[in-house]
Structure formats: C-alpha cells, structure tokens
Amino acid sequence: MPRPIRATVRLSALRHNLALARRQAPNSKIWAVVKANAYGHGLARVAQALAGADGCALLDLNEAVRLRDAGIAKPILLLEGIFQPADLAVVDRYGLTTVVHDVEQILMLEHARLSSQIAVCLKLNTGLNRLGFAGAGFRAAYSRLEASGKVGMISLMTHFADADGPAGVAGQLARFGEWTAGLQGEVTLANSAALLRYPETHADWVRPGIMLYGCSPFADLSAEDLDLQPVMTLTSELVAIQELRPGDQVGYGGTFEATRPMRIGVVACGYADGYPRHAPGLRERSTPILVAGARTSTVGRVSMDLLCADLSAIPDARVGTPVTLWGEGLSADEVAANAGTVSYELLCALAARVPVVEV
Secondary structure, three states, X not given: OOOOOEEEEOHHHHHHHHHHHHHHOOOOEEEEEOHHHHHOOOHHHHHHHOOOOOEEEEOOHHHHHHHHHOOOOOOEEEOOOOOOOHHHHHHHHHOOEEEEOOHHHHHHHHHOOOOOOEEEEEEEOOOOOOOOEOOHHHHHHHHXXXXXXXXXXXXXXXXXXXXXXXXXXXXXXXXXXXXXXXXXXXXXXXXXXXXXXXXXXXXXEEOOOHHHHOOOOOOOOOOOOOXXXXXXXXXXXXXXXXXXXXXXXXXXXXXXXXXXXXXXXXXXXXHHHOOOOOOOEOOOOEOEEEEXXXXXXXXXXOOOOOEEEEOOOOOOOOOOOEEEEEEOOEOHHHHHHHOOOOHHHHHHOOOOOOOEEEO
C-alpha cells in the first residue's frame, strides 16, 4: 500500500476563482499566472482548466513549450523574459510574448534572426526595484525596441510592491503614468491584490496569481471573505497513536512536553512532502490541523516524513483516521501564517513524491 498522503486539486474551484477575477475586472483581459508548475498544482491541468483566461503567464521557457505542445494556443507571457540569445528562436517558433526588463535583452533582440516580429511587454520599475527600466531609461528602451524592427506589439507593464499592504499603489501608479505618457501599447499592472482592491489598476490586462488558487493576498482578509475557494487540499491519515504521560516529550529535540496524560496522533506527512519544517508545535504556539474534520494542533517538531497532532479532544481518532493539512476546511493561508510564511510557499513546495488527484 502507498503512503496515504495525497493532494487533491479541485478544478471547479479554479474556474470559480477565475470567474471571480473576471467579475472584479470585467473590462480587462486576464493573464492567468501559472508559474512554478501553476503554484504547485500542475501546469497542464491548470492551464486546461483555466481555458476561460485570455492568456497564461509563467517564467520557464520549457513550461511555455509544454503548454504549446499540449494545445494551448492563447498568448503565453514569459514574465522574466529571455536569458540567452538562443531563447529567442524558441520564442519565435512558438509565438510567445516576452517581457523585456534589461538592456541586455534588447541587445539580444537587435541581433536576433527571427521569422516574424515578436510581441514584447516592456517592464517599468516604479519602485519594487527588482526588474525593469526606470524613468528616462524606459522611454529609451521603448524607442530602441520600436527601431529594432524585431518586435510588433509593445505592451507596458509594472509590478506593485505593496498592493496588499499599507503603502498601496498610488505612488507607483503615478510614476507609471508619468513615465509612460504618450507611449502606445496595451497596459498590464494588477496582480491579485491590486485586482481585488484597486480598480484603477485594471487597465487592459490583469495578472491574477495566488487568488486563482484560492488563497488571499491580504493578511487582513481571508479567502472566505473574498469568496475564493481552495483549489489544493493536502490530506493524509494517522499511522500511529501514542499515549503520553506527564513529562513525556514529542519529536526531535523534545520541543513539546506533555503536562498531562495525552493522546498523540502520528501523521504521514513531513517536510519531505512539502509541509513546512518550521511550523510550530509548541504548547504556547502551534499550527492548526484537522483530524476527522475536527480542529486541533500539531505538537512537536515536524520531521522528514511525519508530524504529530494532539488527539485529546478527538477520542474516536485511530490509525487510519483522515487528516487535513490544508485546503478545504483549513485555509493554507492560516497554516502558513502560523508557520511564519505565506501560502504561496506552501503550495509551491508540494513535493514531487506526493500523488496529485484532480477532481
């Protein structure tokens, strides 16, 4: 028998979340962000389920080719663009759209031999200070692309640093407007947070990512508050029960010590499956988990293949009882917050050894 752990991907939830994005930005086209193997959900299955999106956005050139080979004919955007001159032959052959954020990428384009002009998305750095041209450098890059003869449509984009936080988007949006004034091209600005909170950012294209997978981009609003449905549910089972006496410790390092008689359930899931090792299992701070649908807490340190849960209030739990690590009934956002991280990391970290079932 295989280990009982598995991830279930609910395609109807994906479509529900895409429809919500469409309602929020009814006049915008949608780049569905499917980078990092569709946030751990499986690239091909997600792209097929999101057929209602207007395009797909990702990082990896090989993943873009996989989508084309799987029959995805809609626009595909490479969010970090090309990395070497040979990439342009693939962009050309498969009709991809590439972000341009650096002068070296422009040089590659200028020297490329292409069968036709390619679509590019020119990135403006308005304050995130990762990728993109700033100020006058952006306008110079635009002029070079126009003069190169190698590109057709030039779209304009930026990425917000704090659309989910107190700074908001006003400053970056103002810089974008100032530095792109008079330039022609479709505009894409909004990530999930901006799409949900700032209608003024919707423009021609929006780029929802985490919201498509049923998680909230905000610390102060839950996915349920936003009518988002979880797409991935990670489940397992109890594989052993331990009876503890006062003073007994649990797990490596003995970080949890029982102060009373306790029943502890051992769950077939660990950090080698993608569960965060740093998720706390202390008396004063623990991580939520569902056993037989009942909410309880982890205890002790997460190990490679196992973690433990408090069964004190679940007397009927036994070997084989189902466990939910995150997903339906227990938001990945909440688990991540208790572990000091974000749901993006949990979803993307799902290990290859975990079977994925789509429903």
